Amino acid sequence: MVGFLNMFGNVGGAMRCVSEEVFQKAARVIPGGVNSPVRSFQGLSMSPMVVESGLGDLIWDVDGNKYIDYCGSWGALILGHADPDVVRAASDQMAKGSTFGISTAVEEEIASKIVSLIPSIEKLRFVSSGTEAVMTALRLARGFTGRSKIVKFSGHYHGHLDSLLTQAGSGVNYLNPQASSKGVTEGALMDTISLPFNDFKSVRALFQSFGREIAAVILEPIAANMGVVLPEKGFLEMLREETKKAGALLIFDEIITGFRVGLKGAQGKYSIDPDLTCFGKIVGGGFPAALVGGKGKILDCLAPLGQVYQAGTLSGNPVAMRAGLETLIKVERDGFFEELFEKTNRLTRPIQEALKHKNGCLQQAGSMFTLFLGVKQVRSKEERAGVSEPLFAKFFRYLFERGIYIPPSSHEAWFVSMAHTNEHLEYTAKCVTTFLQEEC
Numbered sequence: 362m363v364g365f366l367n368m369f370g371n372v373g374g375a376m377r378c379v380s381e382e383v384f385q386k387a388a389r390v391i392p393g394g395v396n397s398p399v400r401s402f403q404g405l406s407m408s409p410m411v412v413e414s415g416l417g418d419l420i421w422d423v424d425g426n427k428y429i430d431y432c433g434s435w436g437a438l439i440l441g442h443a444d445p446d447v448v449r450a451a452s453d454q455m456a457k458g459s460t461f462g463i464s465t466a467v468e469e470e471i472a473s474k475i476v477s478l479i480p481s482i483e484k485l486r487f488v489s490s491g492t493e494a495v496m497t498a499l500r501l502a503r504g505f506t507g508r509s510k511i512v513k514f515s516g517h518y519h520g521h522l523d524s525l526l527t528q529a530g531s532g533v534n535y536l537n538p539q540a541s542s543k544g545v546t547e548g549a550l551m552d553t554i555s556l557p558f559n560d561f562k563s564v565r566a567l568f569q570s571f572g573r574e575i576a577a578v579i580l581e582p583i584a585a586n587m588g589v590v591l592p593e594k595g596f597l598e599m600l601r602e603e604t605k606k607a608g609a610l611l612i613f614d615e616i617i618t619g620f621r622v623g624l625k626g627a628q629g630k631y632s633i634d635p636d637l638t639c640f641g642k643i644v645g646g647g648f649p650a651a652l653v654g655g656k657g658k659i660l661d662c663l664a665p666l667g668q669v670y671q672a673g674t675l676s677g678n679p680v681a682m683r684a685g686l687e688t689l690i691k692v693e694r695d696g697f698f699e700e701l702f703e704k705t706n707r708l709t710r711p712i713q714e715a716l717k718h719k720n721g722c723l724q725q726a727g728s729m730f731t732l733f734l735g736v737k738q739v740r741s742k743e744e745r746a747g748v749s750e751p752l753f754a755k756f757f758r759y760l761f762e763r764g765i766y767i768p769p770s771s772h773e774a775w776f777v778s779m780a781h782t783n784e785h786l787e788y789t790a791k792c793v794t795t796f797l798q799e800e801c
């Protein structure tokens with residue numbers, strides 16, 4: 362495809378020599394050249410992108426090539442890159458000092474904002490990553506209930522903590538989708554039970570036999586780490602009912618769906634009242650921040666009030682809190698999500714149309730979606746077995762050469778931000794539909 366000129370006048374695939382050089386150098390000092398595996402473009406037969414800057418819906422690589430970005434730092438950037446209000450809020454705070462390891466007033470401001478927006482959250486604690494939030498949620502659930510077992514679902518990803526690294530989604534699939542990571546002991550997984558998503562029967566059977574041993578059920582209420590997979594009608598309600606009956610907690614991992622599928626997240630969309638919720642990504646406004654929140658009596662088990670230990674040098678970092686607060690202020694404005702969803706539909710509608718007679722499907726939740734190539738419907742990890750990885754690699758390269766950057770794995774979701782322009786969305790739809798006509 363060398364010589365092809367895309368919308369931005371870039372020569373597709375031809376000018377990435379600086380990226381390649383940086384990557385080669387990085388590979389000498391950083392394992393695989395990356396600080397998170399999925400950035401390595403594994404399985405795509407091309408060297409990964411090395412980014413220089415971003416603005417709005419665009420990113421530039423170190424060779425000066427420009428791309429429309431549908432990854433948005435894996436969903437964190439709902440306002441797009443370098444939103445001027447977020448930049449100002451973070452810069453103002455940095456000028457006053459970037460970390461103290463002592464409480465700052467902005468922590469209360471953003472915590473109160475989240476408590477006022479999310480009915481299931483009475484109290485919350487900030488941490489620095491989604492993994493930490495989930496780890497804290499599990500420890501809290503065990504500390505509160507005095508039980509050990511945790512139930513999760515295959516294809517759901519909750520970060521890289523030992524006890525959930527089995528049958529996980531996202532980058533873990535490139536290891537061995539059935540097993541866990543090396544270095545995770547049998548002991549660490551002894552109390553983890555993984556069930557197929559959307560399988561009512563297996564959940565009911567488990568609760569019937571072991572309900573009283575289960576501390577919590579944790580899930581992505583809308584799965585996004587095996588591609589976007591919606592819960593079947595009644596599935597979340599059933600989980601709420603079974604956990605309540607058994608005295609177990611229901612934990613929603615809304616690290617992707619929080620402030621993404623609507624102002625109140627997936628729990629608002631489906632009217633479910635979880636005991637604990639994890640948020641991340643958007644709540645940090647592009648900085649490292651995440652949280653676990655929920656019922657006050659559960660959160661009060663955390664030290665210093667209770668006996669469940671949790672701590673962090675950079676927890677509640679004031680720069681991240683300012684950026685996150687500014688983001689939430691913009692996201693809560695009237696009409697934000699209607700406008701964002703309309704933007705997303707401008708892209709997904711023509712693709713849905715083009716898919717009618719093709720072997721593929723597009724599954725969407727608000728401003729995130731996945732285009733599955735090779736299957737007509739995905740309701741669980743088991744059902745995505747037919748997804749064609751070689752075709753996805755071809756699709757990724759086709760778009761990349763046309764100045765469009767999508768998450769570099771078939772297991773991920775595309776994210777549309779408020780900064781995406783109609784022109785770029787329509788151009789993307791045209792490229793995708795042309796690919797479907799020519800290649801599928």
Ligand SMILES: Cc1ncc(COP(=O)(O)O)c(C=O)c1O
Pocket residue numbers: 435489490491492493495518519520521581586614615616617641642651
């Ligand atoms: C649903 C979900 N939970 C947890 C995590 C882990 O978050 P982090 O990468 O910030 O540790 C992720 C990361 O993508 C996620 O998608």
